[in-house]
Amino acid sequence: MKLYDYTRAPNPRRVRIFMAEKGVEIPLETVDLGTDAQFDEAFTRRNPFRTVPVLELDDGTHISESIAICRYLEALYPEPPLFGSTALEQALVEMWSRRAELTGLLHAAEVVRNSIPFFADKALPGVEGGSPQIEALIERGKAGLERFFTAFDKQLENSEFVAGDHYSVADITTQVTIEFAGWRKIGIPDQCKNLARWYQQVSARPSAKA
Ligand SMILES: N[C@@H](CCC(=O)N[C@@H](CS)C(=O)NCC(=O)O)C(=O)O
Structure with a gap:
């Protein structure tokens, strides 16, 4: 797995905090929003909405939307539960x-x-x-x-x-x-x-x- 990230941006930060709470490490790749790298053709193929974060799975699937990524990680790493238990x-x-x-x-x-x-x-x-x-x-x-x-x-x-x-x-x-x-x-x-x-x-x- 790989997370397309941009350190200063709030939405990727949500996912990084979530990962830290779970104790999960995933390699990060910066998409430099400062130079409009989100509009590159290659990145647009990963996420046609051209936003970060995007989680790339080993089979080439891409998940964007911070909460969708967090939900996926919650299912893979249930502890500690961050979407509630009951x-x-x-x-x-x-x-x-x-x-x-x-x-x-x-x-x-x-x-x-x-x-x-x-x-x-x-x-x-x-x-x-x-x-x-x-x-x-x-x-x-x-x-x-x-x-x-x-x-x-x-x-x-x-x-x-x-x-x-x-x-x-x-x-x-x-x-x-x-x-x-x-x-x-x-x-x-x-x-x-x-x-x-x-x-x-x-x-x-x-x-x-x-
Ligand atoms: N609803 C999306 C929002 C993603 C989003 O807006 N990301 C910003 C960074 S915080 C972005 O990629 N902006 C690209 C731009 O400014 O063109 C999510 O939850 O991930």
Whole structure:
């Protein structure tokens, strides 16, 4: 197996953290997004959506989408379970993972991709040219992130981890979302003490270095 990766990018980081939590090592190959290597013909054959991460299997199969890759690794390496164990845990992990992606990561991407000059005309990932930045989306993304911080802070008031008592893939997406928002100096609001406590805790895990 081989993972097509780009160190700075948030989505490949989700998979690297997941691998570190599992204690799984997979060779990494960098796709340099800084020089638009995702648009190369060879990489486009691996993932027509032209995004990283992509997991290449030994039989030549390619799996993209961070959560699909994590699910595959979960099936191969079930311990420790990061998608929940019981039916209820699995449903709660799914619920909070989707909330982290849809109400967190997507808004962070809205802010970052519509404001950094490097993404001018590349505001959508994997789309080569013709996707201009839209200034209004920066404000909409910031408002979305405020709602995300507040909602996740509330959840963490009585819960050690995002989806309950156990660390899970929902924690990983939430952690990476906060890091990504930090690219534009958007931090956890002062009043979100539970979220700050949790963030300190997950950032101290060895997997945070992945
Ligand atoms: N939904 C995809 C998103 C993948 C994605 O957007 N990856 C970014 C890096 S974080 C990318 O490859 N961007 C390519 C580009 O900017 O053109 C996933 O979960 O893996």
